[in-house]
Amino acid sequence: MMKKLSRLLLTSRNQISRNITNGKDGNLSNGLLLRTFTSHAGISTSGQNINVKGGIAGFSAPYIVYKGKAAFSVTPVLPTFTKLDSGLHVVDRGGCMMLKFTPAIGERKYDWEKRQLFALSPTEVGSLISLGSNDTCELFHDPSMLSSNAGQVRKSLTVKPHSTGGGYMISLTVVNNILKTKDYISVPFTTAEFAVVKAACSYALPHIMGWDRVTEKVEKVNSGRRTPDIKFDRGQLMDSEWDK
Amino acid sequence: MMKKLSRLLLTSRNQISRNITNGKDGNLSNGLLLRTFTSHAGISTSGQNINVKGGIAGFSAPYIVYKGKAAFSVTPVLPTFTKLDSGLHVVDRGGCMMLKFTPAIGERKYDWEKRQLFALSPTEVGSLISLGSNDTCELFHDPSMLSSNAGQVRKSLTVKPHSTGGGYMISLTVVNNILKTKDYISVPFTTAEFAVVKAACSYALPHIMGWDRVTEKVEKVNSGRRTPDIKFDRGQLMDSEWDK
Amino acid sequence: MMKKLSRLLLTSRNQISRNITNGKDGNLSNGLLLRTFTSHAGISTSGQNINVKGGIAGFSAPYIVYKGKAAFSVTPVLPTFTKLDSGLHVVDRGGCMMLKFTPAIGERKYDWEKRQLFALSPTEVGSLISLGSNDTCELFHDPSMLSSNAGQVRKSLTVKPHSTGGGYMISLTVVNNILKTKDYISVPFTTAEFAVVKAACSYALPHIMGWDRVTEKVEKVNSGRRTPDIKFDRGQLMDSEWDK
Amino acid sequence: MMKKLSRLLLTSRNQISRNITNGKDGNLSNGLLLRTFTSHAGISTSGQNINVKGGIAGFSAPYIVYKGKAAFSVTPVLPTFTKLDSGLHVVDRGGCMMLKFTPAIGERKYDWEKRQLFALSPTEVGSLISLGSNDTCELFHDPSMLSSNAGQVRKSLTVKPHSTGGGYMISLTVVNNILKTKDYISVPFTTAEFAVVKAACSYALPHIMGWDRVTEKVEKVNSGRRTPDIKFDRGQLMDSEWDK
Numbered sequence: 001m002m003k004k005l006s007r008l009l010l011t012s013r014n015q016i017s018r019n020i021t022n023g024k025d026g027n028l029s030n031g032l033l034l035r036t037f038t039s040h041a042g043i044s045t046s047g048q049n050i051n052v053k054g055g056i057a058g059f060s061a062p063y064i065v066y067k068g069k070a071a072f073s074v075t076p077v078l079p080t081f082t083k084l085d086s087g088l089h090v091v092d093r094g095g096c097m098m099l100k101f102t103p104a105i106g107e108r109k110y111d112w113e114k115r116q117l118f119a120l121s122p123t124e125v126g127s128l129i130s131l132g133s134n135d136t137c138e139l140f141h142d143p144s145m146l147s148s149n150a151g152q153v154r155k156s157l158t159v160k161p162h163s164t165g166g167g168y169m170i171s172l173t174v175v176n177n178i179l180k181t182k183d184y185i186s187v188p189f190t191t192a193e194f195a196v197v198k199a200a201c202s203y204a205l206p207h208i209m210g211w212d213r214v215t216e217k218v219e220k221v222n223s224g225r226r227t228p229d230i231k232f233d234r235g236q237l238m239d240s241e242w243d244k
Numbered sequence: 245m246m247k248k249l250s251r252l253l254l255t256s257r258n259q260i261s262r263n264i265t266n267g268k269d270g271n272l273s274n275g276l277l278l279r280t281f282t283s284h285a286g287i288s289t290s291g292q293n294i295n296v297k298g299g300i301a302g303f304s305a306p307y308i309v310y311k312g313k314a315a316f317s318v319t320p321v322l323p324t325f326t327k328l329d330s331g332l333h334v335v336d337r338g339g340c341m342m343l344k345f346t347p348a349i350g351e352r353k354y355d356w357e358k359r360q361l362f363a364l365s366p367t368e369v370g371s372l373i374s375l376g377s378n379d380t381c382e383l384f385h386d387p388s389m390l391s392s393n394a395g396q397v398r399k400s401l402t403v404k405p406h407s408t409g410g411g412y413m414i415s416l417t418v419v420n421n422i423l424k425t426k427d428y429i430s431v432p433f434t435t436a437e438f439a440v441v442k443a444a445c446s447y448a449l450p451h452i453m454g455w456d457r458v459t460e461k462v463e464k465v466n467s468g469r470r471t472p473d474i475k476f477d478r479g480q481l482m483d484s485e486w487d488k
Numbered sequence: 489m490m491k492k493l494s495r496l497l498l499t500s501r502n503q504i505s506r507n508i509t510n511g512k513d514g515n516l517s518n519g520l521l522l523r524t525f526t527s528h529a530g531i532s533t534s535g536q537n538i539n540v541k542g543g544i545a546g547f548s549a550p551y552i553v554y555k556g557k558a559a560f561s562v563t564p565v566l567p568t569f570t571k572l573d574s575g576l577h578v579v580d581r582g583g584c585m586m587l588k589f590t591p592a593i594g595e596r597k598y599d600w601e602k603r604q605l606f607a608l609s610p611t612e613v614g615s616l617i618s619l620g621s622n623d624t625c626e627l628f629h630d631p632s633m634l635s636s637n638a639g640q641v642r643k644s645l646t647v648k649p650h651s652t653g654g655g656y657m658i659s660l661t662v663v664n665n666i667l668k669t670k671d672y673i674s675v676p677f678t679t680a681e682f683a684v685v686k687a688a689c690s691y692a693l694p695h696i697m698g699w700d701r702v703t704e705k706v707e708k709v710n711s712g713r714r715t716p717d718i719k720f721d722r723g724q725l726m727d728s729e730w731d732k
Numbered sequence: 733m734m735k736k737l738s739r740l741l742l743t744s745r746n747q748i749s750r751n752i753t754n755g756k757d758g759n760l761s762n763g764l765l766l767r768t769f770t771s772h773a774g775i776s777t778s779g780q781n782i783n784v785k786g787g788i789a790g791f792s793a794p795y796i797v798y799k800g801k802a803a804f805s806v807t808p809v810l811p812t813f814t815k816l817d818s819g820l821h822v823v824d825r826g827g828c829m830m831l832k833f834t835p836a837i838g839e840r841k842y843d844w845e846k847r848q849l850f851a852l853s854p855t856e857v858g859s860l861i862s863l864g865s866n867d868t869c870e871l872f873h874d875p876s877m878l879s880s881n882a883g884q885v886r887k888s889l890t891v892k893p894h895s896t897g898g899g900y901m902i903s904l905t906v907v908n909n910i911l912k913t914k915d916y917i918s919v920p921f922t923t924a925e926f927a928v929v930k931a932a933c934s935y936a937l938p939h940i941m942g943w944d945r946v947t948e949k950v951e952k953v954n955s956g957r958r959t960p961d962i963k964f965d966r967g968q969l970m971d972s973e974w975d976k
Contacts, residue, residue: 059325059333061454063366076459081791089791122795123924130927192367195374196449203450205928206935207459210793215808215939216461217948303569303577305698307610320703436611439618440693447694451703460705547813547821549942551854564947680855683862684937691938695947704949 062100063200065193071102071110072170072187074197076204077119081213095208096120097201099157101172101185116174116183118157122209125201128159136160152177168194306344307444309437315346315354316414316431318441320448321363325457339452340364341445343401345416345429360418360427362401366453369445372403380404396421412438550588551688553681559598560658560675561588562685564692565607569701583696584608585689587645589660589673604662604671606645610697613689616647624648640665656682794832795932797925803842804902804919805832806929808936809851813945827940828852829933831889833904833917848906848915850889854941857933860891868892884909900926 062075079095096119105111118141120128127137141155154175161168171186189197206212306319323339340363349355362385364372371381385399398419405412415430433441450456550563567583584607593599606629608616615625629643642663649656659674677685694700794807811827828851837843850873852860859869873887886907893900903918921929938944 058331059454059457059460061323061325061335061458063453065367076455078459079793081793087790091793122928123797123922126924126927126931129931130923190367191374192370194370196366196370196453199370199373199446199449200453200455202931203455204459205931209795209928209932210791211808211932211935212459213461213791214793215810215936215944216791217945302575303698303701303704305567305569305579305702307697309611320699322703434611435618436614439614440610440697443614443617443690443693444697444699447699448703456703457705546819547942547945547948549811549813549823549946551941564943566947678855679862680858683858684854684941687858687861687934687937688941688943691943692947700947701949 063196065187065189066108066110067104067187069104070185070187071100071104072189073100073102074098074200076208078207079210081210089213091210094121095210096122097125097204097208099172101187103183103185114183116155116172116185118155118172120201122205125205125208129198129202129205131159131198134161149178162188166191307440309431309433310352310354311348311431313348314429314431315344315348316433317344317346318342318444320452322451323454325454333457335454338365339454340366341369341448341452343416345431347427347429358427360399360416360429362399362416364445366449369449369452373442373446373449375403375442378405393422406432410435551684553675553677554596554598555592555675557592558673558675559588559590559592560677561590562586562688564696566695567698569698577701579698582609583698584610585613585692585696587660589675591671591673602671604643604660604673606643606660608689610693613693613696617686617690617693619647619686622649637666650676654679795928797919797921798840798842799836799919801836802917802919803832803834803836804921805834806830806932808940810939811942813942821945823942826853827942828854829857829936829940831904833919835915835917846915848887848904848917850887850904852933854937857937857940861930861934861937863891863930866893881910894920899923 060075062073064071064073075098077096077098080092081089082092083089099118099120100115101118102110102112102115118139120139124139127139131137137159139157141157142150143153143155144150154173156173158171158173159168160171168189169186170189171184174181174183176182206215304319306317308315308317319342321340321342324336325333326336327333343362343364344359345362346354346356346359362383364383368383371383375381381403383401385401386394387397387399388394400417402415402417403412404415412433413430414433415428418425418427420426450459548563550561552559552561563586565584565586568580569577570580571577587606587608588603589606590598590600590603606627608627612627615627619625625647627645629645630638631641631643632638644661646659646661647656648659656677657674658677659672662669662671664670694703792807794805796803796805807830809828809830812824813821814824815821831850831852832847833850834842834844834847850871852871856871859871863869869891871889873889874882875885875887876882886905888905890903890905891900892903900921901918902921903916906913906915908914938947
């Protein structure tokens, strides 16, 4: 069903594309309508490998930048927690910012089958948001690091300011020694688009670290009444500097 | 009813205006009282084209700057979501920051019928919040972009630092070839007012992108008990970089 | 009862003061214990003019800086809203950051009866948070602006960097022509203390503007089940730029 | 039980360590898997002195940096509140950012028994987040300040930029005159890691100050229905500048 939706949206996308002949790629003139449609296209992307198990709760709203040669999207992925016997929840799988790079296969057409992923850890988000205006940063991943295929696939992400000033180029290189492939996908960002990526990553950082959960108030529910309550437990839990 | 309220508030506004003869426009001496009243006036603005359908839930609190020749207001507009069969919510209509420019028609009187709107997309908000102290930014919209009237109405928003330093001029030009009109509304901002606009837009950005929904915790409700629960589904939903 | 608490705390405060002979004023060595106690003292301040009506819900946690000649506290005051017949909530009384200045009357004793208030509007908060490291800002208030006493009381707040660098002096002058009094209270801030004030004001700004309410999700409650729901109403409410 | 979990994790940690021979310490190549495992190790740390009383609600998600000679973790600790007879909640025990320093006792092995704590007050967090790129800051604590052991234990935390640029060294010195010990633990931070610490502390600051509670909306619960309501009480509670 999601796949069907994906096709449907790609179709309507193309129809829309034909109409916006007065909007150049990368400028800001397309406004709300283009954004709305790109959100749908973004959904179709992630829809292709959803493993539906009974039903999905949640919201999808990736920030997507469409450019001539490729599209880029970024969305936060929250950590998951495990509840210990003590009642304390600890991080099970860490959160990340999921970047997706999708090569173009024609005017405003993108080949979702060839998209490449790069998941930024909190520290890697720190690299991104602390990037000075003339700084370059490069991050390396080995997706099969702990398996027998370690070293077979190498991904590198480069964020580099345009030499002409104003904006950045974000590039992903994926070398796969098993499939004997090398992919290179590159997306130019305007200053404004990069500012959104930085601001959105800054906003998301505490969430992918799980600190939104750590700082939230505990609420008790008694017999239908829901009253905010104060975390006396939390204070007792933490080992005080003074207790040592 | 809203229209009546609008008139009422404009009347009381004028009564108040007569009293604040010792407060000059653009300075900060008016404090809380003026702000409270401007909030009401702001409501009257949006009240004029409310399409009431059964009842409106929600809160209105635009940030308004009143100046001699025009008033400016800004308020976030959240995206709307559609629930797919899978249970996932996807963006239906994108969010924006709605700017309103209203020309003055007398001392502290504004002509709400002539107000002009400009909706900033997330990327355009990125332009605004990344603006250097000597930078100018210009944004163009065609409200009827995808209709047969494409190109007939052109809006351009300019944000420009004062040549004397300290503050910005924000101007909106609307050329309407159908009505043969050209409107130009310009509002001077002090450094403090512009700082509020930037800070408020930075705060609102993740919300108009829908990321507040993406990062929120999922809560289960069972038989009257409301217990926070952890997003295992979310983790399963997202395609991992490592799964590829 | 609050008054009694106030006395109690001032007493225990002095007892504590005698013990911290190795902690100099303005340095950071006192850590958690001093902070905890100052929070109580802060409560006693506001306790003196509480007008109890049936019971108060809510939390009090002012940020307080105690110095040799005076104490300073800051706390956000949220706006209040009125519900219109349409169901929309509009700002009734604007929010502010409430600053309190209390002169010392002895070593670590403060005269709460002589405290002076200064309520920062959102735009005035903009002045504070956009202050450059060498900038000075001055704000003027007339508390009885719209009454027959207009002009009789003049308050001015000055924020000025230390000439030696590193930190600011925040001073409040209150000239009361009715009581024939002139008060001047001045509090030196370290860079760290001023950073907390700026960061805390930046955090609070959207809240005192009411934007936390504007951006919050609407939740429906049906027959005991509480399910997050999406704001379709909000989208319909807002007048679109494109509809114009 | 927590202790057992701690051992278990240290074991699996070592197994994992042997596998990641191609990942150097301090670089960013380890991605999600390492982060996930460090979160567990972090739990084991705090698990060793948990004083379980009936059950702990809450979430643990410290940000941990593992380096050759020591590990560093930081997590927010929320303030606790006491409810007065009036219904107002006041700060009982102030919040802080809890820093933990743990010396290494072998390759990727850390001696949790020798960990040292340092609790940053809000003002000390202000020191950290306002630190210029060439600035050094030093903070002193006396954990037994108000007891008969005052002056016997001295802790000092130093944050110092690397002389080669890019990143900081965070060091903790603990001199204990009772035990006749002196500990020095030092952890190098990359620019990215320090950016995460700063961003995470900035996010957490209003929470450890209790301002998330001060700015939250009050919600009423009537007979199973949960409707957001507006804080009229709050407005009446706060003494207005104008009322004075």
